[in-house]
Amino acid sequence: MSNTTANELAETERDARLGTGGTGVLSFCPLDNNPPHSVPVSYGYETTDPAFYFGLSAAPESAKARLLPCAVTFVVHGRTDGNWWSVVAKGELTETTQSEISTETLRGIQHTHIDFDDILSRPSKAVPFTFYRLVPAEFTTRTERSTPRE
Numbered sequence: 001m002s003n004t005t006a007n008e009l010a011e012t013e014r015d016a017r018l019g020t021g022g023t024g025v026l027s028f029c030p031l032d033n034n035p036p037h038s039v040p041v042s043y044g045y046e047t048t049d050p051a052f053y054f055g056l057s058a059a060p061e062s063a064k065a066r067l068l069p070c071a072v073t074f075v076v077h078g079r080t081d082g083n084w085w086s087v088v089a090k091g092e093l094t095e096t097t098q099s100e101i102s103t104e105t106l107r108g109i110q111h112t113h114i115d116f117d118d119i120l121s122r123p124s125k126a127v128p129f130t131f132y133r134l135v136p137a138e139f140t141t142r143t144e145r146s147t148p149r150e
Contacts, residue, residue, distance in 0.1 A: 009141035024076035
């Protein structure tokens with residue numbers, strides 16, 4: 001039999017779990033005393049200089065539009081080989097404009113997959129999307145590891 005403990009992921013393990021993209025939950029800091037505004041999002045991930053990329057739809061009347069740009073927390077979690085893991089990244093979103101796109105940013109954006117059919121209730125051409133970059137100021141990682149019982 002074995003015990004399980006929570007341990008940090010090494011950077012290489014973290015990058016392997018995040019891959020080049022997937023889905024997670026992005027939480028925006030509230031402007032007042034309300035709870036954070038949290039939404040599931042698709043992301044692209046670049047390992048060279050760790051950064052996340054998001055294509056966010058933020059109609060002018062949406063909660064996201066009122067909160068952009070701002071400090072955010074982004075969470076990704078999953079299971080690998082039967083053990084749970086999680087990555088929490090904190091930092092500020094930076095809008096990625098055409099004039100600021102670097103080769104690394106382009107690679108990150110290419111990894112972003114937006115499943116328009118599942119998230120939009122109107123044609124995707126009618127929804128404005130803006131790309132944002134999150135360079136984590138702080139990473140917190142955890143994974144479950146089995147240890148033999150004494």
